Amino acid sequence: MASNKADLLQGTLDLLILKSLQNEPMHGFGIAVRIGQMSKDMLTVEQGSLYPALYRLEEQGWIKAEWGVSENNRKAKFYTLTPTGRKQLTTEEQSWAKLSTAINLVLGNA
C-alpha cells in the first residue's frame, strides 16, 4: 500500500533511461546501476521494470540495441540513443520540468 521505498513515478522511467544513454551507450544492467548512483540511491530501477521499458523504447525507435561485451567480460546488450531518441529526451525533459513546476505551484513551493 503506502510505500516507504522510493518507487518510481510512472512515466519517469523512460526519461531516466534516455538520460542515462545521453553521453554513452550502456547495457541494461549498467543503466539501472547508473540511475541508482546518480540519484544517490534514492531511485531504484527493478529489472522487471527495466527490461520491458527498454523494449518499449526500442520499439519506439528511441534506442537501438547491439550485443557486445561488458567491462566484466560478460556478454551484454548495449543500447544507444538514436537521433529520434535524442529529440524525445529533450521533449521529456521539458515535459518533466513543466510538470514538476506545475505541481510545485500547487504545493506552494513557488
Add this chain to the structure above:
Amino acid sequence: MASNKADLLQGTLDLLILKSLQNEPMHGFGIAVRIGQMSKDMLTVEQGSLYPALYRLEEQGWIKAEWGVSENNRKAKFYTLTPTGRKQLTTEEQSWAKLSTAINLVLGNA
C-alpha cells in the same frame, strides 16, 4: 500513446487533492477546478480520475465527506481533511520533494 497533454504522473493526484483541502473543505468538482487554477492550467484532473481518487482517500481515512450545498446552490459533496489526512499530506509532500530531487539529480539540474 505519447501524450501531448499534461497528463498527471501516477501517484501525484492524491497529493494534489490533499493539498487542495489543506485550508478549507471543498467539493470534488471544486477541487478539480482549483488544481487547474493553481497550476495555471498546466494540470487537468479528469473526473474519471478524480472521483475514484476521492473514494480511495476516504477509505484510507484521510478525508471525510459530507453532503452540502455549493456556492451555486447545487447539492455537492464536501470533503474535509482529517487529522490523519493532514499527516499524510506532510508525508506525501516530503516524498514528492525527495523524488523530484532525485530525478533532478539524474537529469543534472542539481
Add this chain to the structure above:
DNA sequence: GCCTCTCTCCTAGACAATCTAGACATAACC
C-alpha cells in the same frame, strides 16, 4: 575440474492508477 558467486538478460502474471466515454440530475438563464 568443480563449485559458487556475480553479472546480465529475460518473462509471466498480478496490481494499481489513470483515462475514455459515457450517464444522470438539477439550478439558472434566455
Add this chain to the structure above:
DNA sequence: GGTTATGTCTAGATTGTCTAGGAGAGAGGC
C-alpha cells in the same frame, strides 16, 4: 421550455510498474 453550466458517478480499457521467479556464462577459490 430548451439550453447551458454545475456536480456526481461508473464501467471498462489501458498502461506502467512490481513481484518473483528462471537461466546462462564468466570469474575465482580450491
